[in-house]
Amino acid sequence: MEFVNKKYCIQEIPVEQLALDYGSPLYVYDGEKIKHQYQRLKEAFREVDVHIKYACKALSNINILKLLKAEGAELDCVSIEEVELGLYAGFTPTQILFTPNCVSFEEIKNAVALGVKINIDNISILEQFGHEYGNKIPCCIRINPHIMAGGNKNISTGHIDSKFGISIYQLRHVVRVAKTNNIHINGLHMHTGSDIYDAEVFLQGAELLFDAAKDFKDLEFLDFGSGFKVAYKEDDITTDIEDLGRKISKRFNEFCEEYGRPLQLWFEPGKFIVSESGYLLVSASVIKQTTATVFVGVNSGQNHLIRPMFYDAYHTIVNVSNPAGTTRVYTVVGYICETDTLGWDRKLNEVREGDVLAIKNAGAYGYSMSSNYNSRLRPAEVLIENGVARLIRKRETFDDIIRNMVE
Numbered sequence: 001m002e003f004v005n006k007k008y009c010i011q012e013i014p015v016e017q018l019a020l021d022y023g024s025p026l027y028v029y030d031g032e033k034i035k036h037q038y039q040r041l042k043e044a045f046r047e048v049d050v051h052i053k054y055a056c057k058a059l060s061n062i063n064i065l066k067l068l069k070a071e072g073a074e075l076d077c078v079s080i081e082e083v084e085l086g087l088y089a090g091f092t093p094t095q096i097l098f099t100p101n102c103v104s105f106e107e108i109k110n111a112v113a114l115g116v117k118i119n120i121d122n123i124s125i126l127e128q129f130g131h132e133y134g135n136k137i138p139c140c141i142r143i144n145p146h147i148m149a150g151g152n153k154n155i156s157t158g159h160i161d162s163k164f165g166i167s168i169y170q171l172r173h174v175v176r177v178a179k180t181n182n183i184h185i186n187g188l189h190m191h192t193g194s195d196i197y198d199a200e201v202f203l204q205g206a207e208l209l210f211d212a213a214k215d216f217k218d219l220e221f222l223d224f225g226s227g228f229k230v231a232y233k234e235d236d237i238t239t240d241i242e243d244l245g246r247k248i249s250k251r252f253n254e255f256c257e258e259y260g261r262p263l264q265l266w267f268e269p270g271k272f273i274v275s276e277s278g279y280l281l282v283s284a285s286v287i288k289q290t291t292a293t294v295f296v297g298v299n300s301g302q303n304h305l306i307r308p309m310f311y312d313a314y315h316t317i318v319n320v321s322n323p324a325g326t327t328r329v330y331t332v333v334g335y336i337c338e339t340d341t342l343g344w345d346r347k348l349n350e351v352r353e354g355d356v357l358a359i360k361n362a363g364a365y366g367y368s369m370s371s372n373y374n375s376r377l378r379p380a381e382v383l384i385e386n387g388v389a390r391l392i393r394k395r396e397t398f399d400d401i402i403r404n405m406v407e
């Protein structure tokens with residue numbers, strides 16, 4: 001979003017106009033930003049055979065999937081429904097990695113039947129996989145490296161108390177199970193957490209994976225997961241992707257020499273690709289002065305963007321209707337029937353009832369984590385590509401609320 005000719009614009013389209021044209025609340029995505037982020041990542045790792053599997057849990061609108069497919073991305077899916085969506089969007093089965101957690105073996109079998117690549121994160125499922133398929137279907141192993149990293153405990157996945165992956169200390173057991181069941185392990189994977197800016201954490205994880213890889217002779221790829229941090233506030237520290245690309249690529253190429261043949265390097269970013277592309281546009285329904293603060297009550301809430309309440313996440317908020325207004329301090333709250341704060345103590349240009357506010361960084365884990373809590377309708381979604389805005393999901397109606405209720 002840029003400030004051009006006294007207006008906030010996305011690809012030269014005034015943001016306030018989007019809210020007028022499509023109504024609010026509204027999710028808007030800047031398609032050019034998504035392409036830019038994908039290409040930046042590709043470029044940073046140009047020295048290796050990098051495969052970028054977009055973690056579609058972040059934002060799964062089929063138009064976003066198609067856009068990324070056209071750029072050359074592949075897909076990371078965590079549920080059979082995401083796999084089906086990816087195939088529906090046109091990804092080939094071999095472009096899709098299925099990385100479920102704590103699912104039944106039935107779901108794994110369904111994914112195998114669809115032909116996608118399988119990532120296994122516990123020994124019980126690995127044994128069942130071996131009994132069912134022997135060496136006919138290869139699989140990848142998700143390792144828990146026991147590294148504590150990530151912006152919030154709910155998005156830290158690689159520590160010792162986490163439910164994800166097979167402990168790095170259980171690898172001897174994995175090797176035994178694989179050997180006795182003749183399982184073809186073609187990849188090793190780890191994902192430490194989200195919002196990691198320190199290149200050293202990634203390098204530390206990479207060394208653990210390199211070390212583990214020595215026990216597996218038939219590998220085709222190593223998957224380093226994701227966790228790249230983007231800016232939520234101005235001057236936020238972020239992952240220096242270009243620096244990380246240089247460091248990891250150099251070390252990866254050295255490792256491939258040690259391993260004896262070239263391997264593919266996989267990543268599965270969500271937030272890095274789509275977070276900054278997205279805005280949630282909301283309207284100020286009421287300005288409410290209390291003894292302690294001035295609340296802006298908006299026509300949205302944690303049912304549409306849960307990150308502030310769930311992860312204590314900071315999302316910058318901008319009043320796009322009154323950019324020249326005097327700044328005042330507000331707390332921006334939603335309409336949900338419990339504490340529902342989108343931003344505490346924010347300096348905003350004076351907010352008047354009816355003004356449109358843009359909530360930034362709403363591309364990742366915004367719409368995809370939204371719900372109908374309080375029987376509220378989910379917003380519409382708009383994608384802007386090549387300077388043209390188009391509706392990519394209709395606003396819900398009351399019919400969507402009652403559709404599956406049986407009277």
Ligand SMILES: Cc1ncc(COP(=O)(O)O)c(C=O)c1O
Pocket residue numbers: 055058076099157191193194195225226227228268269270271272364
């Ligand atoms: C296994 C796995 N891969 C990739 C991701 C995407 O992470 P991010 O959105 O931080 O890039 C996640 C996020 O939860 C994950 O659990």
